[in-house]
Amino acid sequence: MSHNTPENTPEKSQLGKSSAYVDQYDASLLFPIPRATKRAEIGITAQPVFFGADLWTAFELSWLNTKGKPQVALAHITVPAESTHIVESKSFKLYLNSFNNTRIDSADEVRDRIRRDISAAVWHGSAVQASVGVKILMPEKFDAEPVHELDGLNLDRLDTECTLYQPAPELLTVNTQDAPVTETLVSHLLKSNCLVTGQPDWGSVQIRYSGHQIDQEGLLQYIVSFRNHNEFHEQCVERIFMDIWTRCKPTQLTVYARYTRRGGLDINPWRTSAPGALPPNVRTARQ
Numbered sequence: 001m002s003h004n005t006p007e008n009t010p011e012k013s014q015l016g017k018s019s020a021y022v023d024q025y026d027a028s029l030l031f032p033i034p035r036a037t038k039r040a041e042i043g044i045t046a047q048p049v050f051f052g053a054d055l056w057t058a059f060e061l062s063w064l065n066t067k068g069k070p071q072v073a074l075a076h077i078t079v080p081a082e083s084t085h086i087v088e089s090k091s092f093k094l095y096l097n098s099f100n101n102t103r104i105d106s107a108d109e110v111r112d113r114i115r116r117d118i119s120a121a122v123w124h125g126s127a128v129q130a131s132v133g134v135k136i137l138m139p140e141k142f143d144a145e146p147v148h149e150l151d152g153l154n155l156d157r158l159d160t161e162c163t164l165y166q167p168a169p170e171l172l173t174v175n176t177q178d179a180p181v182t183e184t185l186v187s188h189l190l191k192s193n194c195l196v197t198g199q200p201d202w203g204s205v206q207i208r209y210s211g212h213q214i215d216q217e218g219l220l221q222y223i224v225s226f227r228n229h230n231e232f233h234e235q236c237v238e239r240i241f242m243d244i245w246t247r248c249k250p251t252q253l254t255v256y257a258r259y260t261r262r263g264g265l266d267i268n269p270w271r272t273s274a275p276g277a278l279p280p281n282v283r284t285a286r287q
Contacts, residue, residue: 008033008085008124022094023101027117031091032124035084038235042242050241050253052081052271054234055281056092060264061136063099063110073107074142075114076281078133081271083122086234093263111136148282150206150258152184155220162221165228169243171221174212180251182210187223188286190257193230201233203259204284205240211250233259237269245273260286 008031022029039048056077063071075096079086095117104110115134123129137145164171190203205223207214222243226236241255254272256279266287270279 009037022098024098025102025104025113026098027095027113027120029091029095029098030117030121031088032085032121033088035086035234038231039238042239043246044238044242048081048238049245050081050238050271050273051275052269053278054079054081054086055268055270055278057261057266057268057281057283057287058092058096058264059261059266060093061096061099061110064101064103066103066105068103071107072139073110074137074145075111076133076135076137077114077118078278078281079118079122080130080132081234081269082130084126085122085124086232087118087121089232089265089267090263093265096264107136107138146282147285149284150186150204150256152186152206152208155185155187155216155223156189158217158220160217160220162224164221164225166225167229167239167243168222168225169247171218171225172243172247173215173218174248175215176212178213180211181213182252183213184208185214185216185219187220189220190223190226190236192226192233192236193228195230195232195235198230199262201236201259201262202286203233203257204286205237205255205257207240207244208252208254208256209244209248209250210252211248214244214248214250233257233267234269237271241271258284258287 058075061073061075065071111134115132118132119128186206188204190205192201194201237255237257245253252273256270258268259266
């Protein structure tokens, strides 16, 4: 990845620019962006208080077999949150497009190339400390791909007035008088905008926590307050996590967002205060 440097910024990526669509395999198309810059904005300057992963689904994956016959597949890609970089999504799309006219022996080889290349990108400039997970699904498995909404009590049932459309953590409050609770809350009203292009990103978010009960109306207004905020998916979820963690002080917290796809890719960040099993990468109806 010779053209990628530690100083990569979103503005230097191909987002919002005309791009040549390379159709021969080229790992150098991947554009890693450091996580540290945006994490510093939300008070993370050392080891994060969360664990997690970014769950990607690639819906437009194709290559040629050794006879030149096109193959199509889906790919589930799991990027550990402890990695030093994210991969800018348009560069990911361009990279996957580069497989289109490349002859490859098998789906296993495609999987291995993606795992190697994405692992190198998300640990750009340092040794790979945790490999990226990659699962390739061929067409005979497509019928087994489920659609399921995020589980939890739907905050959107609340008939509340919303007036703030930039992140407003002051809306987050808790009830300290009653006994602590454990509950799972969901909203389908999460919207933010691409950090570079300003294009809308639509998502659903699940918040699972234990601790003093969070005021649900304020939490819904807080989620809605991201509506005009420009930030990548991963950064929005980490901001939500840190705002709730800091202001509500739960004993345990998990934030999981599933964003609708763009360019044949969806990105679904999951952050949790306690290490545990990853959620299944199951798409929602809007994805």
